[in-house]
Amino acid sequence: MSYLEMRGIIRLYKESGVLANDKVDLSVEKNEIHAIVGENGAGKSTLMKILHGLERPDQGTITFRGREVSIANPLDADRLGIGMVHQHFQLIPQFTICENIVLGIEPKKYSIFFDREKARGRVMGIIKEYGFKIEPGLTVSQLTFGQMQLVEILKMLYRQADLLILDEPTSVLTEQEIKKLFTTLRNLKKIGKTVIIITHKLNEVKEISDRVTVMRKGKVAAVKKTAEVDRKELSRLMVGKSVLYDIERAELTRGLPVLELKEVTLRQKNQDMPLLDKLNLTVHASEIVGVAGVGGNGLAELEDVVTGLRRISSGEIYYNNNRITNSTIHELREQGLCYVPADRLYRGSSLRSSVKENMIITNSRNFQKAGIMSQKRVQDFADTLTAKYSIDGDTALPIGYLSGGNIQKVILARELEAKADFIVFSEPAWGLDIASSEFVYKKILQLREQGSAILLISSDLQEILTLADRVVVMYKGRIAADLANREITKEIIGEYMHGIRGDFEVK
Amino acid sequence: MGLKKKNSELFVNTIGLLITLGIAFFLVIILIFILSDEPGKTIYYFLIGPFINKYYFGNMLNSAIPLIFTGLGIAVAFRASMFNLGGEGQVYAGGLAATVICLALPSAGALVGIFLAVLSAILVGGVIGGLSGFFKMKWDTDELISSFLFSAALILIINYFITGILNDPNSNLLTTPLISDKYFFLYIFPPSRLDISIIFALLTAILVFFFMFYSKWGYEMRMCGLNREFSRYGGINTAKYIVIPMFLSGGLHGLAGSISILGTYHMCLKGFSGGMGWNGIAVALIARNNPLAVIPAAIFFAYLEAGAKAAMLHSDITFEIAAVVQSTIFYLITAQALYNFVRYRKRVEV
Numbered sequence: 001m002s003y004l005e006m007r008g009i010i011r012l013y014k015e016s017g018v019l020a021n022d023k024v025d026l027s028v029e030k031n032e033i034h035a036i037v038g039e040n041g042a043g044k045s046t047l048m049k050i051l052h053g054l055e056r057p058d059q060g061t062i063t064f065r066g067r068e069v070s071i072a073n074p075l076d077a078d079r080l081g082i083g084m085v086h087q088h089f090q091l092i093p094q095f096t097i098c099e100n101i102v103l104g105i106e107p108k109k110y111s112i113f114f115d116r117e118k119a120r121g122r123v124m125g126i127i128k129e130y131g132f133k134i135e136p137g138l139t140v141s142q143l144t145f146g147q148m149q150l151v152e153i154l155k156m157l158y159r160q161a162d163l164l165i166l167d168e169p170t171s172v173l174t175e176q177e178i179k180k181l182f183t184t185l186r187n188l189k190k191i192g193k194t195v196i197i198i199t200h201k202l203n204e205v206k207e208i209s210d211r212v213t214v215m216r217k218g219k220v221a222a223v224k225k226t227a228e229v230d231r232k233e234l235s236r237l238m239v240g241k242s243v244l245y246d247i248e249r250a251e252l253t254r255g256l257p258v259l260e261l262k263e264v265t266l267r268q269k270n271q272d273m274p275l276l277d278k279l280n281l282t283v284h285a286s287e288i289v290g291v292a293g294v295g296g297n298g299l300a301e302l303e304d305v306v307t308g309l310r311r312i313s314s315g316e317i318y319y320n321n322n323r324i325t326n327s328t329i330h331e332l333r334e335q336g337l338c339y340v341p342a343d344r345l346y347r348g349s350s351l352r353s354s355v356k357e358n359m360i361i362t363n364s365r366n367f368q369k370a371g372i373m374s375q376k377r378v379q380d381f382a383d384t385l386t387a388k389y390s391i392d393g394d395t396a397l398p399i400g401y402l403s404g405g406n407i408q409k410v411i412l413a414r415e416l417e418a419k420a421d422f423i424v425f426s427e428p429a430w431g432l433d434i435a436s437s438e439f440v441y442k443k444i445l446q447l448r449e450q451g452s453a454i455l456l457i458s459s460d461l462q463e464i465l466t467l468a469d470r471v472v473v474m475y476k477g478r479i480a481a482d483l484a485n486r487e488i489t490k491e492i493i494g495e496y497m498h499g500i501r502g503d504f505e506v507k
Numbered sequence: 508m509g510l511k512k513k514n515s516e517l518f519v520n521t522i523g524l525l526i527t528l529g530i531a532f533f534l535v536i537i538l539i540f541i542l543s544d545e546p547g548k549t550i551y552y553f554l555i556g557p558f559i560n561k562y563y564f565g566n567m568l569n570s571a572i573p574l575i576f577t578g579l580g581i582a583v584a585f586r587a588s589m590f591n592l593g594g595e596g597q598v599y600a601g602g603l604a605a606t607v608i609c610l611a612l613p614s615a616g617a618l619v620g621i622f623l624a625v626l627s628a629i630l631v632g633g634v635i636g637g638l639s640g641f642f643k644m645k646w647d648t649d650e651l652i653s654s655f656l657f658s659a660a661l662i663l664i665i666n667y668f669i670t671g672i673l674n675d676p677n678s679n680l681l682t683t684p685l686i687s688d689k690y691f692f693l694y695i696f697p698p699s700r701l702d703i704s705i706i707f708a709l710l711t712a713i714l715v716f717f718f719m720f721y722s723k724w725g726y727e728m729r730m731c732g733l734n735r736e737f738s739r740y741g742g743i744n745t746a747k748y749i750v751i752p753m754f755l756s757g758g759l760h761g762l763a764g765s766i767s768i769l770g771t772y773h774m775c776l777k778g779f780s781g782g783m784g785w786n787g788i789a790v791a792l793i794a795r796n797n798p799l800a801v802i803p804a805a806i807f808f809a810y811l812e813a814g815a816k817a818a819m820l821h822s823d824i825t826f827e828i829a830a831v832v833q834s835t836i837f838y839l840i841t842a843q844a845l846y847n848f849v850r851y852r853k854r855v856e857v
Contacts, residue, residue, distance in 0.1 A: 309740070333742025341740060350734035361730060361741030368723040375721070 001066050003030035003194060004051075004163060009060035011046050018404060020046040021057065022218040028163075033185060033195045035205045035226070038215035039238055039294065039459050041430070044198045045087075047215075048165050051196075052084040053077040064163075083156030084165040089148050093141035097151050098123045100140055101158050126158050131187070146177030153184065164188065165196045170204060171296050174272070182208050200238075200294045202231040202498045216240050235494040245434075245466050247441050250449060254469065255285025257318075258422050258453035259306065264315035266301050266477075275301045277477040278315070285421065288444070288454040290468030290485070292461060294497050298477040299457050300342070303426050306455060307339045308332040319422065333362060338415040342426035342457070344404075348411045351400030355391075356382045358399045359414050389413040389439075405432050416443050423447060426457040441467060461490045475499050524793075527843040531836040538835060542828045549822040553832065556817025557810050563817060565699020569771060571809035573598065573763040573780075575708040577787025578794060578801040579715050580636075580759030585796045586719060587752035588732040589640065590651040594760045594784025596658025597635050599665050601628035601761025602768045606775040607673070609686035609768075617689040621769060624690070628765030629758040635661065636757020640750035650753060658784070669777045681777035692770040702770040709802065711762075716798035728752055760784065789841045811836055 004027065011021040020043045028034045036044045049055040051062065053071040062069055064080055071077050077084070091100050098120050107118040123136045134150060143151070149169060156164055166185075170178045185195055185208060199205060205212050206226060214221040214237040222237045259282065266276040276298050283289045293299045304310035306317070308329035317325045324332065329339075341347045349358050359382050360367055367377045382395040389409045393402040399410060412428065425444065429437035444467055448454055458464050464471055471488065473481040473496035480502040483492075495501040536550060543549040557567045577594050584591040591597075605624035612620050639654040675684040692702035719725040731738045731748040739745045764780055772779050786808055793807070794800035815829035824832075 307740075329739060330742050330744050339740070346734065347736050347740045350730060350737040352733045353730060357726065357730065360726075361737065361743070364723055364726055371723050373721055373723055373726055 001063070002027040003065065004028040005061075005063040006047070006051065007061045007063070009047060009050060009062075010058045011043075011050060011055065012058055013404075019218050021050070021060075024060070024215070024218070024220055026213055026220070027223075028194060028196060029211070030194055031189060031192055032210040033189055033197060033208055035209035035212040036196060036198050036215060037200055037202065037205055037212060037234065037238060038221075039200065041217075041459065042215040042238075043218040044215055045167055048084065048167055048196065048198060051077070052082060052165060078159050078161070081160060081162040082165065083159055083161030083163070085149065085152040085156065085167065085169060087168045087171060089145075089152055091140045091148060091151060093139070095140060096136065097134065097138050097140060097143075097154075098136035100151055101126075101136070101155050105159070123154070123158065126154060130154075130157060130191075132184075144177070145172045146174070146180060149173065149177075149181060150184070162192075163194045163196070165198075167198045168200075168296075169197065170199065170201065178204070200296075200498075202234050202500070205234065206231060214238055231498065231500050232491075232495065235498050235500065236491055239461050239490045239494045245438055245441060245462075247438060247445065247466055249445060249467065252286045252449065252469075254287040255451060255453075257282045257284050258320060259283040259455065260318040261306070262316045262318070264305060264317060265313050266305060266310065267313040273477065274313070275477050276305065276312070279479060281472060281479065281482075283422070283453040283455050285451050285453050286448055287470070288448050288456055288468045290464035290471045291455065291457045291474060292459070292464050292471060292493050292497055293474035295459070297497075298474045299426075299459075301477070302474070303342065303424065303457055307337060307341075307424055336418070336420040336422070338362075338418050338420040338423040340411055340415050340423075340425045340428050342430070344408055344411055344430075349399050349407055352398050354397060355386075355393055355395040355399045355402065355410055358410055359385055359395075362414060362418065385410075385413040385417065405436060408432060409436070412440055412443070416447070419447070419450070420452065422453045422455075424455045424457070427459065428456070429460070429463060437463075461493050464493070465490065473497055475502060523843060524840075527839050531839040534835055534839070535832050538832055539824075542831075543822060543824050545822055549818050549824050552818040552821045553814045556821065557813035559817075561696065562699045563813060565696040565701035567809045567813035568696075568705060568806065569699065569701040569809075570812060571805045572705055572708045572770065573767050573783045574786055574790050574805035574808055575712060575801055576759050576763035576766065577783050578790030578805050579712060579798055580756040580763070581787050581791035582794060582796040582798055582801055583715060583719070583759065584636075584752045584756035585791060586732050587728045587748055588735070589749065589752045589756070591636055591639070591654050591753060591756040591760075592651050592788075593636065593639065593654030593658030593661075593757070594787050595780065595782075596661035596665075596784070597632040597757045597760035598764040598767075598780040598783045600635055600661055601632040601764030602772075602780055603665050603668065603673075603683075603764070603775050604628045604631040604761065605765035605768045606683050606686060609690050610673075610684060613687050620687075620690050624769065625762065625765045628761040630761070632761020632764065633754040633758035636760065637750050637754035640753030643753075644746045644749045650749075654753070666777055669775055673775070675774070678774075683775040685774045686768070688773075690769055691773060692766075700771055704766045704770045707766070711759075712798050712802050715759075719798060724751070760787070763787075789837065792841055792845055808837075 006024065006026040009021045009024040012019050024043065024047055026047065038044050046055065050057050051071065053073045053076050062071060069080060071080070101123050102119045107115045107122065109115040120136060127134060127136065132150060134147060140148060140151065169181060173181065188195060197209065209226045211223065212226050213223045214234060216238060221240065261279050261281040264276055264279040265274050267274045291299060291302060301310065305312055308327050308331065311326065316323060319335065345351065356378055360378055367373050385391065386395060389412065391409045391413065392406050399407055415423065428444065429440050432440065444454060456464065456468055465485065468485050471483045471485055471493060472479055473493055475497065481496045539549045539553065540546045557563050577598060580594065581591060605628040608624040608627050609620055612623065635657055636654065639650040639657060642648045642653050643650045669683055670681050673683045675682055692704050694700065694702050719729060727738070727743050728748050728751065730743060731745055735745055763783060767779065768775060790801055790804045790808055794804040811833050815833045818824050819826060819829050
């Protein structure tokens with residue numbers, strides 16, 4: 001029996017219909033550093049949230065230290081000695097390090113007052129015991145990300161955690177900070193702690209972990225000893241085998257440039273690494289440009305920037321030769337932008353509004369006369385879309401009552417019907433079944449034949465290879481490769497995505 | 508399945524409201540038994556008082572009128588996810604604006620004068636409310652705080668005018684002079700003070716309902732209220748719908764003030780509008796921000812007040828005790844409505 005055994009974990013998100021964990025087994029040995037890798041949406045975070053009691057599995061068992069345990073909430077997990085550092089730090093910036101560490105289990109004076117002296121003493125004790133160097137009186141808001149992470153780790157140690165879970169701990173750290181973190185983790189291992197680290201950076205997996213579990217689409221794709229696999233193989237395991245769609249992409253000559261990005265850079269306050277670093281990208285009429293990349297490498301930012309939701313720091317953007325660098329999405333929509341967002345539940349739809357109301361958000365002016373909405377025309381339009389896209393649901397009810405697949409169909413129907421000359425798709429088929437995906441893909445290709453310029457941002461490489469004329473791979477906010485979709489494979493794209501390749505460019 | 512869900516929710520809410528009402532009245536009866544020496548009589552006047560004669564009944568309806576307007580004002584803002592806590596000051600300012608116009612135009616035609624008075628009240632209230640919206644749009648200040656602060660300051664400034672340069676030296680009340688009687692609204696239910704503006708109030712509620720649910724502006728405003736990110740994504744000018752709902756909300760509050768002056772008070776008494784703004788929030792909460800449901804909700808509040816007054820006049824109960832009894836009901840009902848509101852928001856945000 002291993003130290004930690006998760007068996008047959010199933011977790012279905014009812015609102016979106018996504019099966020995040022599909023009979024997942026995970027076993028972690030005592031005193032090892034175990035990496036869990038996988039693409040976005042592979043189910044890594046869900047699995048760890050279940051282990052830390054933030055979510056309940058629909059099925060499955062957890063055995064920890066040889067006993068079957070039930071973890072209903074993070075307090076249960078703490079009591080068992082399972083601690084977790086989330087990707088976004090859970091610290092109160094205005095509090096000191098010491099206050100953050102003892103928060104929730106403060107030492108008390110006369111059993112009601114916060115005993116600051118004792119708290120400081122205990123925290124100092126922990127810091128000394130593990131050989132860290134940090135002054136617990138500092139306010140968290142003054143710290144660097146690396147130091148904040150250390151506070152999070154101290155929080156776990158203060159709670160006497162033996163199993164430490166770190167969810168993408170390196171995503172906000174600098175190279176030096178990552179080195180320090182890894183030294184810390186190795187030291188923790190030395191004194192007998194067990195570490196689970198979630199990441200999608202393969203070089204880090206190689207550097208720090210003893211064993212690795214690869215997840216793909218809610219399932220475990222492989223469990224390997226890190227020493228026995230190389231990055232290429234891991235990358236291959238993560239992207240998986242090809243599913244062939246019954247789809248024909250006609251040969252077309254591309255038209256004039258529609259969208260042009262020139263040296264587009266996006267910076268964030270207090271961060272050295274730009275989120276987007278001097279991007280140059282052109283999308284032509286009758287062309288689908290697929291953008292691939294691992295989460296955190298600039299895909300979401302690119303999506304926001306080309307749709308006018310986020311203003312860039314420098315560079316220029318042109319749309320049909322008009323400068324739109326500073327245009328808002330409101331102005332771009334008026335010029336005919338269509339956009340299917342990755343975030344369908346919050347950005348792409350308004351869950352409390354009716355299906356009808358969701359369908360007309362971009363073109364409500366077409367249904368009004370002198371400011372008064374024609375209910376009949378709205379209903380007719382809704383009925384047409386429902387039939388055409390086989391949407392299953394009453395159009396008068398809030399869209400939140402629909403299944404995830406049907407919500408996505410409503411969004412696609414709305415955006416595809418507008419027949420714009422430039423469309424942004426982000427994860428268009430995410431959560432759809434094969435038949436629905438094919439239907440969507442055919443629609444996208446139809447738009448291409450009608451002369452639209454299409455930007456397809458997707459983490460599904462198969463989707464990109466099926467649809468795109470060109471494949472752009474993003475890595476660390478830069479374009480790592482810009483490849484014509486001829487004789488390239490998932491494996492090659494995967495290697496660019498993980499920074500294994502990137503020394504040359506094929507055009 | 509969805510329809511069932513919706514219906515059962517409505518059912519649960521209605522039952523919830525009825526249970527709360529039941530508990531509230533039960534508590535009230537206990538309170539009266541403790542506080543009154545003639546509890547039977549007190550309970551009778553509290554519950555039945557507003558209906559025993561034309562005078563009481565008409566006055567009850569009359570005091571519902573401003574609550575309909577302020578309730579609508581709050582509902583409009585709420586629907587756009589905006590919070591107007593400045594109702595008190597906006598009503599007061601609207602009342603003062605209407606009075607000043609009427610006093611300044613003693614010889615204008617009646618309809619022209621009324622029109623101008625009402626219009627100026629709407630504009631004054633609207634600008635005060637809209638200012639909070641504008642600040643939010645420009646500097647992201649919380650409209651909840653700013654509207655309250657504006658209102659709090661404004662009340663003092665208006666008091667200054669009423670007791671200062673606009674004061675009527677011939678009156679021993681702290682008030683402006685009486686406006687010309689040609690501007691008085693027609694009484695329609697004598698001997699009570701119920702005037703013709705109740706019809707205007709009902710029409711306004713219908714108009715607001717129509718605006719919210721059948722106009723393009725209303726649609727865009729509600730979409731912003733339900734999900735601002737989605738509305739921005741869909742190309743709606745979301746900045747606009749931070750200012751507009753606050754302007755409309757303020758305007759409706761100003762309107763409430765002018766209607767009270769022209770229909771009931773006929774002069775701007777110091778503090779005449781006290782409570783109209785706060786009660787408007789409670790009215791909107793009970794009506795769950797539905798403009799048509801604002802009408803019965805406002806009448807219910809007026810009924811509570813009228814019952815308390817009747818009990819005061821006809822039994823041994825004092826003003827303070829009447830207020831305690833009234834607020835017991837008020838708190839329970841508002842708490843229930845508030846609970847639903849919070850739960851609703853929470854569920855959607857998760």
